[in-house]
Amino acid sequence: MRPSVRHTYLWLPLCLLFLGGAVVAGLMYGTVPLTPSELVDILLHPQSSGLKSTVVWQLRLPRVGLAALVGMALAVSGTVFQAVLRNPLADPYILGVSGGAALGAVLALTFFSVQSYTVPLLAFSGALLALFLVYLVARAHQAATHTLILAGVMVGSLCTAVLMFLLLYAPADPMRNALFWLAGNLARGEERWLPYGAGVCVILVLLLWSRAGLLDVFTQGEDVAADLGVDIGRERLFLFCAAGLLVAIAVALAGLVGFVGLVVPHAIRLLWGAGHMRLIPAAAIIGAGFLVGADALARTVLAPAEVPVGVVTALVGAPFFLYLLRLRGR
Amino acid sequence: MMEAQMLQIQKLDFSYRGKKVLRQISFGVEQGTIVSIMGANGSGKSTLLRLLRGRLRPESGSIRWDNAAAHKLSRREMALQVAVVPQQLQQPFGFQVREMVAMGRYIYQQPLAGPSRQDWKIVDEALASTDSAHLATRCSAELSGGELQRVMLARALAQQAPVLMLDEATSQLDMGHKRSICLLLRHLGQNGKTIVQVSHDMNSAAEISHKILLLSPAGEQIAFGSPHEVLTSAHIEAAYGVQVEIQRQSSTGGGRGGRPEESTEILRFLPQPLMFGSTP
Amino acid sequence: MHITCHLRPIELCVITLRVILVLVCGLLFLAPGIWSSGGYATAASVPPSPVQFAQTIHTDALGRQVQLNDAPQRVVSLVPSVTETIYALGAQELLVGVTDFCNYPPQAQDKQSVGAYNSPSIEAIAMLRPDLVIIAADMATPALLQTLLELKIPVYSVYPRSLKATIEMQRDLGAVLGCTAAGATLASQLEQAIAQLNQEVERAGxxxxxxxxxxxxxxxxxxxxxxxxxxxxxxxxxxxxxxxxxxxxxxxxxxxxxxxxxxxxxxxxxxxxxxxxxxxxxxxxxxxxxxxxxxxxxxxxxxxxxxxxxxxxxxxxxxxxxxxxxxxxxxxxxxx
CATH class of the missing domain: 3.40.50.1980 (Nitrogenase molybdenum iron protein domain)
Known part of the structure; x- marks a missing residue:
């Protein structure tokens, strides 16, 4: 089997089909059951009131939108980090972003915590600050990629340590909130911010897509990339900033949703090869669909209660990924 | 050979972590010639290649490409000038071979656009010239070492730079492919490509090179010049610490294209009495 | 495997471990009761008490037979609700140590703290030389119990997860702390309140x-x-x-x-x-x-x-x- 050549022309329709299916599932399933015809009816009459209309328009649509946005951002940034660091194990949180975001969130919940937007704002700043710190360390070292990864792990640990220290002094309730928040939660979408977040994310994804050739070249290692004409320092800064911004936005909007950024890029590479011209848009679409679908499942299996979405992404994603590995391994 | 030297190295010194790696290296490369850099392991050959393409900054002395200091050229300018065939590379992700060769076209691509039809044509030609057209749709991660080296050479060719640098790029090839790459390099040289290579294969280096730079284990320049000037028993013993027997044979003439021009001899170096292959 | 064929074995191990970790965490999330469902109950032991007071054997919430002084003098409470109950029993003079989370009544915060509810400092506890430590059953890990036993500090566990268990706890704490009557009063107050509510609700239909x-x-x-x-x-x-x-x-x-x-x-x-x-x-x-x-x-x-x-x-x-x-x-x- 040659993953790179198979389905070359089918990838886009397949991706879109997957996303479409996930969105329909996300809108149809939940505590309030809907039939397909009801859903169509509700979508065609946005002005109508009533429980089901409210549920679809006010709850499920924003949530599906948020899941799609976060899924896209995580999958694309995971793709970029894996390519730039040449490390198949890289996930969006590898460069200490999770630690920074966590610290920011806990700071917000412990000390400021009056307005609900302080949490995403500080998580966002924390994530960027951690990235910046990693980058400073790495620059000082003329970074090999493993230096970057090590710096990321260290900054992450440092943040975790400060966080643990803070939690000793924090009241129990903000701590509990912060932990829940960090586990990833799509219910608390700041609806006001969603359009801006979506705008920035889409621009970043398009920007990264436009540099698909650059990402291809980066997978050959920075040494080779330099010989192929890449200004490593500048381009890597650009890629880190773009991918880091994507992660920070995702974290600020939904906490730390795991697994999407690790598994989706790999799954697509296994299906359609590693060329970023295809990989970036496919990761964006599949990542969005994957998280929308996972969230639909999370809301449905134990309805009226819900399962944390990170549990579903791992429970569904890991076996599927292992199956793909095995399938392609033959 | 009255052509201008496109690359000039003068009194180059370089240290790595306080240790002198290269001392007082001076030589020049003319356009359309093949220069081989030889020496024992650790004598600074790869470092010298990196210096030549501006990846490292000389400690003292100068490296000039058409009068521009190597380390002052941007990566893009350098990539337009020099294409590199690297040493063995790990491939963490599986690309289609054609996609990999197309990476050589990176500097010519517009942002937002992938490789153009023209680019793909160049890619296919490069693959064909390295005898690897049949690999075009294979996955890079499943190539053998030798296949990968040929693909890397194809990528460097697709880059269409006037200078080709090879860093032990034929080390993994079997005898037949090594021979055909050798002939390809000579052919490229005849067509105006300048080639600078690091090689351990003294026989083929002597056969195709116009000039050879021999380095001592301490990074000193033992000799620079035509193969029959440089590759003497004394020089080789200084470089490698082994005694070799040198057979000088008259060239059979046009069959080898009569290169190198000044030499009418073919050198064969026999570190040991056993000899592989037949005398041409 | 073409695509990821350069995963080294160590990396595969790391991936596998991560997957397992995530799955285990997920399962724990789905079954939050898993930690607290007893399991330590078999650690029955009788702490040898060095003191010469009269002693009685009590059965605590973990099912352990605990031999305790009839009138403990130095009590450490690792449970906020127990701290509150001790004040309600009027036994606050016995209380020498509390947790950071014991915030009621306000004067409880003046007592020496031994750390957080879920991670008390054993050294801080030992320094208070208590003759009784009261702990929540779901926080009493075997290691913690063992350590306290080795320090010859008697441990009594409580597990008030229901109204009935809360009533019992109030009665038992009274008995353990040597103020049986106060415990009975407290318990019957709660019982009466519940009975009264039941009547009211029944009347309302x-x-x-x-x-x-x-x-x-x-x-x-x-x-x-x-x-x-x-x-x-x-x-x-x-x-x-x-x-x-x-x-x-x-x-x-x-x-x-x-x-x-x-x-x-x-x-x-x-x-x-x-x-x-x-x-x-x-x-x-x-x-x-x-x-x-x-x-x-x-x-x-x-x-x-x-x-x-x-x-x-x-x-x-x-x-x-x-x-x-x-x-x-x-x-x-x-x-x-």
Whole structure:
């Protein structure tokens, strides 16, 4: 089997089909059951009131939108980090972003915590600050990629340590909130911010897509990339900033949703090869669909209660990924 | 050979972590010639290649490409000038071979656009010239070492730079492919490509090179010049610490294209009495 | 495997470990009771007490036979509700150590702290030279118990997860601390309050029972199910919990709240979180919002199994009767 050549022309329709299916599932399933015809009816009459209309328009649509946005951002940034660091194990949180975001969130919940937007704002700043710190360390070292990864792990640990220290002094309730928040939660979408977040994310994804050739070249290692004409320092800064911004936005909007950024890029590479011209848009679409679908499942299996979405992404994603590995391994 | 030297190295010194790696290296490369850099392991050959393409900054002395200091050229300018065939590379992700060769076209691509039809044509030609057209749709991660080296050479060719640098790029090839790459390099040289290579294969280096730079284990320049000037028993013993027997044979003439021009001899170096292959 | 064929074995191991870790965490999340479901109960032991007081053997919440002084002099409480109960028993003079979380009554905060509720410092405990440490059963890890035993510090565990267990705990604490009468009084106060509520509810009749959502946290929306202390208190006060019967603390979402549309929403806001009114006011079609029945009751009254749950019970009953008397016809309409 040659993953790179198979389905070359089918990838886009397949991706879109997957996303479409996930969105329909996300809108149809939940505590309030809907039939397909009801859903169509509700979508065609946005002005109508009533429980089901409210549920679809006010709850499920924003949530599906948020899941799609976060899924896209995580999958694309995971793709970029894996390519730039040449490390198949890289996930969006590898460069200490999770630690920074966590610290920011806990700071917000412990000390400021009056307005609900302080949490995403500080998580966002924390994530960027951690990235910046990693980058400073790495620059000082003329970074090999493993230096970057090590710096990321260290900054992450440092943040975790400060966080643990803070939690000793924090009241129990903000701590509990912060932990829940960090586990990833799509219910608390700041609806006001969603359009801006979506705008920035889409621009970043398009920007990264436009540099698909650059990402291809980066997978050959920075040494080779330099010989192929890449200004490593500048381009890597650009890629880190773009991918880091994507992660920070995702974290600020939904906490730390795991697994999407690790598994989706790999799954697509296994299906359609590693060329970023295809990989970036496919990761964006599949990542969005994957998280929308996972969230639909999370809301449905134990309805009226819900399962944390990170549990579903791992429970569904890991076996599927292992199956793909095995399938392609033959 | 009255052509201008496109690359000039003068009194180059370089240290790595306080240790002198290269001392007082001076030589020049003319356009359309093949220069081989030889020496024992650790004598600074790869470092010298990196210096030549501006990846490292000389400690003292100068490296000039058409009068521009190597380390002052941007990566893009350098990539337009020099294409590199690297040493063995790990491939963490599986690309289609054609996609990999197309990476050589990176500097010519517009942002937002992938490789153009023209680019793909160049890619296919490069693959064909390295005898690897049949690999075009294979996955890079499943190539053998030798296949990968040929693909890397194809990528460097697709880059269409006037200078080709090879860093032990034929080390993994079997005898037949090594021979055909050798002939390809000579052919490229005849067509105006300048080639600078690091090689351990003294026989083929002597056969195709116009000039050879021999380095001592301490990074000193033992000799620079035509193969029959440089590759003497004394020089080789200084470089490698082994005694070799040198057979000088008259060239059979046009069959080898009569290169190198000044030499009418073919050198064969026999570190040991056993000899592989037949005398041409 | 072509694509990831350069994963080295160590990397594969790391991936596998990560996957396993995530899956295990996931399962733990789904079964939160897993830690607290006993399992340490077999660690029966009799701490050799060096002191010469008269001693009695008590059975604690872990089923351990614990030999304790009849009149302990230096008590460390590692449970906020126990601290509160000790004050209610009037035995606060015996209390030498508490946790950071023991914030009621306010003077409890003046006592020496031995650290957080879930991670007390053993050295701090040992320095207080207690002759009794009271610990929550779900925090009593075998290692902690073992260490305290080796230090010859008697440990008594409590596990008040229900009204009945809370009553028993009050009685048992009285016995353990040498103030049996006070313990009995405290317990019977709670019993009487419950009995009184039961009568009231019975008089009001089943039709008047509103459907209630008990929230623990708003973001994310965590609610108290029927199999919890607040849930039991709600049932006692005559409310019907909208959560799935048998549930503990499930995470919900607004869609479920809209679908179940409770008559009353009770929230226990924590300092620094968004106000429940603002949170639910976004959904004007909620019956509880329309009728002004989004109510706040302090978390400690509902979630802390100490003497103040009487207040919690009364507050719940008050909320329910208020809701029924203000809008009786609507409440009744929902029951049809």
């Amino acid at each position: 089943a039709e008047a029972a509103p459907r209630v959502l008990l929230t623990i946290m708003l973001e994310p929306l965590v609610i108290a199910g029927t199999d919890t202390l607040p849930g039991e208190m709600l049932a006692c006060a005559g409310g019907i919990n909208v959560a799935t019967p048998g549930s503990r603390y499930p995470m919900w979402n607004m869609e479920s709240v809209l679908a179940f549309d409770p008559d009353i929403i009770i929230a226990s806001p924590h300092p620094g979180t968004s106000s429940p009114r603002d949170f639910f006011l976004r959904f004007k079609q909620l019956r509880a919002v329309q009728q002004g029945n989004v109510v706040e009751i302090p978390a400690d009254w509902l979630q802390r199994p100490g003497p103040r749950i009487i207040k919690g019970l009364e507050a719940l009953r008050q909320v329910i009767t208020d809701a029924v008397t203000h809008t009786p016809e609507k409440i009744n309409a929902t029951q049809r």
